[in-house]
Structures are given as structure tokens and as C-alpha cells.
Amino acid sequence: MSTILSITDLRKSYAGGFEALKGVSLDIEEGEILALLGPNGAGKTTLISTVCGITTATSGSVKVAGHCIQQEFRAAREMIGLVPQEINLEPFETVWNTVRFSRGLFGKPRNDALLQDILTKLSLWDKRNSQVKELSGGMKRRVLIAKALSHEPRVLFLDEPSAGVDVELRKDMWDVVRELRQSGVTIILTTHYIEEAEAMADRVGVIAKGEILLVEEKSDLMARMGxxxxxxxxxxxxxxxxxxxxxxxxxxxxxxxxxxxxxxxxxxxxxxxxxxxxxxxxxxxxxxxxxxxxxxxxxxxxxxxxxxx
Amino acid sequence: MNWTAVAAIYRFEMARFFRTLAQSFISPVLSTSLYFVVFGAAIGSRIEQVEGVSYGAFIVPGLIMLSVITQGISNASFGIYFPKFIGTIYELLSAPVNFLEIVLGYVGAAATKALFIGVVILITAHLFVDLTIQHPFAMILFLVLTCVSFALLGFIIGIWAKNFEQLQLVPLLIVTPLIFLGGSFYSISMLPPVWQTITLFNPVVYLISGFRWSFFGVADVPIGLSLLAIAAFTGLCLVAIGWIFKTGWRLRA
Missing domain, CATH: 3.30.70 (Alpha-Beta Plaits)
Known part of the structure; x- marks a missing residue:
């Protein structure tokens, strides 16, 4: 396996002096599922935001398949899909147009068959002509996933994918994630639910106060510390x-x-x-x-x- | 250039416009008609002619400018402010697009909407008064440049605004007074000499004067100066946007 995402000594300080990331280094292998565990305010979302280009790093480097996220931002970002923690969606637009917009935004040519496939897998196909505001919370979260998948990313970030999702839906989501992994997508998920990391991850990283405390194979970790x-x-x-x-x-x-x-x-x-x-x-x-x-x-x-x- | 992304943003923004097409269409028609009733019929009957043009016709360029400027600003400022407000901006910031592409998408859509409304008003006005356009190409040039430049200004306002109040602040406190005092409904030559001089510091005067010239061949200020003014204004907005994108001001933490 090769490294698809390489984070080196990444630091992020905010104007007020708060250090959200204190020199994070992390290599992620192609095709794996890495779960990032950490309490609130640990820096999980800041880490994801920095890799995805939403926040600018203070120092350090991030490379996606060898492409620097700053100098080669197009090549790097094309490969990344992001499912944010908050349900951020244009409420008045239809599911279909919202997802289609995402694909276009990432510079990919129109491909209705692919979008249909994604929506079907996420049980959203029936709702494609509904306005986003008419959907339930769980459906909205799946629309976010559909948007992130619409441009065929090789690396998918799932920031707290199960927040506010009922048990049944969470299990469905896990199935979707596993299926994605089967197709070769690398997945990094942050979660509060340890059950989720335990059920899905190949490796587990623990982050607290802006530092990675450890990254280990889940089975090793449990054997070593269990x-x-x-x-x-x-x-x-x-x-x-x-x-x-x-x-x-x-x-x-x-x-x-x-x-x-x-x-x-x-x-x-x-x-x-x-x-x-x-x-x-x-x-x-x-x-x-x-x-x-x-x-x-x-x-x-x-x-x-x-x-x- | 990621033209697919520009097209995607443009289409998404235009969809917002088409969802509310009735409103977008009815409101300018109604307000223009009201202006004609009040200014054209009631007041115009006493003024009769301004610089050889009937008053009803004289106010048409000013009316179009009034709507196009306010629509350009409000469409563009809302267009970029709304994603910030509802959080969908994350997608824009994480997409493989540069700032030029974002501006082209948003400002292009906002300018298109403003242009559409400008044309609707022109057609409505045509129902009330006889209009001849002496310099149609100059008219189109002025109209398009005004749509684009004020959409650029609106884009800046939308990025700057931290809440809905601020979004309304600049249009309400600065732009609308400048338009009303910029000769939309009168010729500058009708003012006392002191005010004529003061008025020349109002940039909108040059726009309306130039636009009016393209209709009737009469202008308050030389046409070259009008073109220079709008070019300078567009340039200024572009420089400001360039700086915003370089620094990520109010966009990227």
C-alpha cells in the first residue's frame, strides 16, 4: 500500500493565540479506514479543515497523493471529498441539483448515471426532486455524503458522520462506508462513538489538545492496551x-x-x-x-x- | 481555468433567480410603473421638457440605473453572503477552484439578473413613453458595465458583511442616496451652481449621465469622462477583490 495523504508537522494558531494543532504528523495509507478519536476541541475538525483548504495552516505541509495542498491545490482538492459535521445545505434547492452542483464545482463533467447510482445507494433516489429543506435530518446527512461522493474522491473525510443519526441509519451508513472502502476509497472519519471506530476502522488515531497521541492498528491497540x-x-x-x-x-x-x-x-x-x-x-x-x-x-x-x- | 465549476456556480445561482421568477419580474415592473405614475405623470406634466427631452422619457435611463445598481449589489452580496450564513461556503473553499472562478460564477450570475431586470424596465418604460435610443451599442456597453461593476461591489459587501444588517447597510446608507442624488430624476444643470460642483464628486453622476447620453445624446458630463469613471470603478472593485482573495479576508480562518 502507498501513502495517499501525508501530513507533516502541521500547525495552526488562531489570531487570539490559541493553538489548535501543535505539530501534527500523520500518514494515511491508500484504501484504509482511519478513525480519529478525540474529545471536543481536540482539533479533529481543524485538522480536516486544514487538509481540505477551508482553513489555512500556520506551518507544516500536507500532500495528497504527492500533491501539495497549496501549490497544487487543484490536483490535491480534486481527490478529496468532505462530509462536514454540520448539516450545511442550500435549503431551497432540490437534492438532484445540489448534488449535481457539487460535481460541477469539482470540475467533473456531467454524469447522471453515476449520480443516480450514488443517490440510490444512499436511499435518496426517490427524494431527488424534493427540496433539501423537506428532508429529515438523517436524509440531509446522506445528501452531504452524496455531494462529497459526487466527484469521485479518492480520499473521503467524514467529520462525525453519525452525529444525530439514529442507530438504524448509522448501521446503514457503516455499510455505505465499507462499500466505499471496497471500491478503493480511503476514509478518514472522526467520531465520538467509539463503537463506530471499533466497528469500521483499520487504524485508530487518538488526538487531544491539538496533538496526535497515537496511531495504531486497531487490533494492535486493543491487544497492547486491552x-x-x-x-x-x-x-x-x-x-x-x-x-x-x-x-x-x-x-x-x-x-x-x-x-x-x-x-x-x-x-x-x-x-x-x-x-x-x-x-x-x-x-x-x-x-x-x-x-x-x-x-x-x-x-x-x-x-x-x-x-x- | 475550471470552466465547469464556473458554469456550475452560475447555474446554481441562476436557479435561485428562476425559483422566484415571478417576484423577480413583477417587482421591477410594478416599481417602474409607480415611478412613471408619480414622476412621469404627476410631476412631469409640470416640467414638460428637460434639455429637449420629455420628462417622462428623461427619467428612463435614471430609473434603469437605479434598479440595475441596487439589483446588482443585492444579488451579488446575497449570493455570496448566503453560503457563508448557512455554512455551504465550506464546499466552495474546499473545491478545486480559484478565486477568479468563484467571482466569475457569482458576479456573472448577479450581473445577468440585474441585466434581465434592466431590460424588463426598459420594455415597461417603452409602454409609457416614446423612446429612441441614439447610441444602442453605447447603451448596451454602459448597461452591462454597470451590472458587472456593481455586482462586483455587491460581492465585496457580501464577503464583508457579518450579518444581514450589514448586508443592507452599504446599499441603504451610501448607494441609494448616491443614485437619487446622482441625477436619476433631474439634470444637474437644474441645480444651483454650488450643488452642481458638489454633485460632480458623486460617481453615480457619471454613470447616469453617460447612460442618458446613449439614449438622447445629451449629457451632464462629457461621455469620455463617464466611460473613464465606470472603468475606474470596475478596476477598483477588481483590485479590492484581488486583495480579499489573496488574504482570504473573512473567508478563510
Missing amino acids: KKELEVMLTEPISDVPASLAAHGLRIGPQGRSLIYTYDVKAERTGITTLLNDVAAAGLVLSDVSTRQSSLEDIFVDLVKGEPS
Whole structure:
């Protein structure tokens, strides 16, 4: 795979002195889905806006397939599609004209068959002659996606695509995104929903206070930082952890009916065998055992707090 | 040049105009008719002739200029302000277009609308008074240049404006008084000498005078000066827009 988007030491300071991006460097491979996670005000949207040409960088460079976004802005921007976070649409225009306008604006010749295909995939074809203002919120968001896809971008930015979208529609959107990836489009999405990153991304980047804290393969990240919990269900409830088990650092589960043991999946010895032996030795009777992998959300919260555990 | 983009912007803007075609059409016809009733019939019957032209006919060039200038400004300023207001400007800024292409699209559409309304008024006026156009090519040149230059000014206002009040401010406080005091409804020679001199500082005087000359062959100021004035004004607007695009003023953070 080759690098399609290369961001080097990108900085953005606003007139008031606020530093929204503090030297962001990021390489994005062609065909991947990268999820950028970060709390509000982390710099996700500023990063996207700068790459897309909406905001001017203070310093640093951005290259799209080797084209500098400043010197070769036409070649660079032609390749980029942007789905903004806010629903920004001309309310009085029809869906069809809005999407057609976008294609023209990006300098692509008219291609009604392609637009029909895009609108059909996004379940908007029936609404093509409706004014944008008549559509529901979810439909408007899909119009934004249709606009971004209308000029056949190779890199697609989705800024919070699921904000204000119901669960069903979110799943539909994920399908669309996966399908796009299949067709070779590189996708960068920002999201608050860790579930979304977990479901779709190949790699996950975490950004906070204008800095990229890490970018890793999602599976590596979860394996490296993932904790697992072993829950030992007991036949009889207990009120305290027996003294003989104190060394294992156990927590008592709901209603004292279980013991919860946290261990590191990458550790050489997980300590499970010893624990189970000790539990039996303490005279406790087990009814069931289950394990649970910590989610990206747990990892994310740890990272942003600055205390990777 | 990304001509496809210019055409896309132009078409999108013209669609806005055609969505409200009835309004766009009725309002200038109605206001022109009112001006004719009030100025032409009521007042004109007492003035009779100005510089050898019947008063009703004399005010036609001024009336057309009045509408074309205000329409050019309001169409262009709204055209670029509205995307800023509703947020769709993001697409324009992220598209592979340069500023010249954006200006061509927006100003071209705004000027076309103004021109359309100018022609509608000319036709309406024709129903009220006898009109002969002595220099038709000069008339078209003045009309088109005025549409374009004031659409450029409107574009600047639209980028400058931070809210709807500001959008109305310049047209209301500066442009409309300049048009009314620029000899739309009278000849400068009718003014006392002091005011004649002061009036010459009003740039609109040169436009209306030149435009009127193309109809009747009479002018308040030499025709060459009129052409120079409108060329200078257009140039000034272009320089200002060039600077805006270079710096990204009020467009790019």
C-alpha cells in the first residue's frame, strides 16, 4: 500500500493565540479506514479543515497523493471529498441539483448515471426532486455524503458522520462506508462513538489538545492496551475478599456473587491458574466463569486522561 | 481555468433567480410603473421638457440605473453572503477552484439578473413613453458595465458583511442616496451652481449621465469622462477583490 495523504508537522494558531494543532504528523495509507478519536476541541475538525483548504495552516505541509495542498491545490482538492459535521445545505434547492452542483464545482463533467447510482445507494433516489429543506435530518446527512461522493474522491473525510443519526441509519451508513472502502476509497472519519471506530476502522488515531497521541492498528491497540476481566461467579455470596486472595487484587461483583479479576492479555503469565487454585483453596464454590475484553472506549478514556494503564 | 465549476456556480445561482421568477419580474415592473405614475405623470406634466427631452422619457435611463445598481449589489452580496450564513461556503473553499472562478460564477450570475431586470424596465418604460435610443451599442456597453461593476461591489459587501444588517447597510446608507442624488430624476444643470460642483464628486453622476447620453445624446458630463469613471470603478472593485482573495479576508480562518 502507498501513502495517499501525508501530513507533516502541521500547525495552526488562531489570531487570539490559541493553538489548535501543535505539530501534527500523520500518514494515511491508500484504501484504509482511519478513525480519529478525540474529545471536543481536540482539533479533529481543524485538522480536516486544514487538509481540505477551508482553513489555512500556520506551518507544516500536507500532500495528497504527492500533491501539495497549496501549490497544487487543484490536483490535491480534486481527490478529496468532505462530509462536514454540520448539516450545511442550500435549503431551497432540490437534492438532484445540489448534488449535481457539487460535481460541477469539482470540475467533473456531467454524469447522471453515476449520480443516480450514488443517490440510490444512499436511499435518496426517490427524494431527488424534493427540496433539501423537506428532508429529515438523517436524509440531509446522506445528501452531504452524496455531494462529497459526487466527484469521485479518492480520499473521503467524514467529520462525525453519525452525529444525530439514529442507530438504524448509522448501521446503514457503516455499510455505505465499507462499500466505499471496497471500491478503493480511503476514509478518514472522526467520531465520538467509539463503537463506530471499533466497528469500521483499520487504524485508530487518538488526538487531544491539538496533538496526535497515537496511531495504531486497531487490533494492535486493543491487544497492547486491552485489559481482560475474568469474572468468577460464586454459588454463595460473600461480603469481603478472603484474606488468602488479597494478593490477586480482586474486586467483588454485584451483590457479592462474583469476584472480578483484571489481567493483562499480553503478559506472559496471566495468573489465572493460580487464582482459580487459590479460590478453590479458600473454600469458595464456583458456579461459572466468564471473561470480557476491554473496549476501545476504555482505552480511549485512559489515553486522553494521560494515564495509559 | 475550471470552466465547469464556473458554469456550475452560475447555474446554481441562476436557479435561485428562476425559483422566484415571478417576484423577480413583477417587482421591477410594478416599481417602474409607480415611478412613471408619480414622476412621469404627476410631476412631469409640470416640467414638460428637460434639455429637449420629455420628462417622462428623461427619467428612463435614471430609473434603469437605479434598479440595475441596487439589483446588482443585492444579488451579488446575497449570493455570496448566503453560503457563508448557512455554512455551504465550506464546499466552495474546499473545491478545486480559484478565486477568479468563484467571482466569475457569482458576479456573472448577479450581473445577468440585474441585466434581465434592466431590460424588463426598459420594455415597461417603452409602454409609457416614446423612446429612441441614439447610441444602442453605447447603451448596451454602459448597461452591462454597470451590472458587472456593481455586482462586483455587491460581492465585496457580501464577503464583508457579518450579518444581514450589514448586508443592507452599504446599499441603504451610501448607494441609494448616491443614485437619487446622482441625477436619476433631474439634470444637474437644474441645480444651483454650488450643488452642481458638489454633485460632480458623486460617481453615480457619471454613470447616469453617460447612460442618458446613449439614449438622447445629451449629457451632464462629457461621455469620455463617464466611460473613464465606470472603468475606474470596475478596476477598483477588481483590485479590492484581488486583495480579499489573496488574504482570504473573512473567508478563510
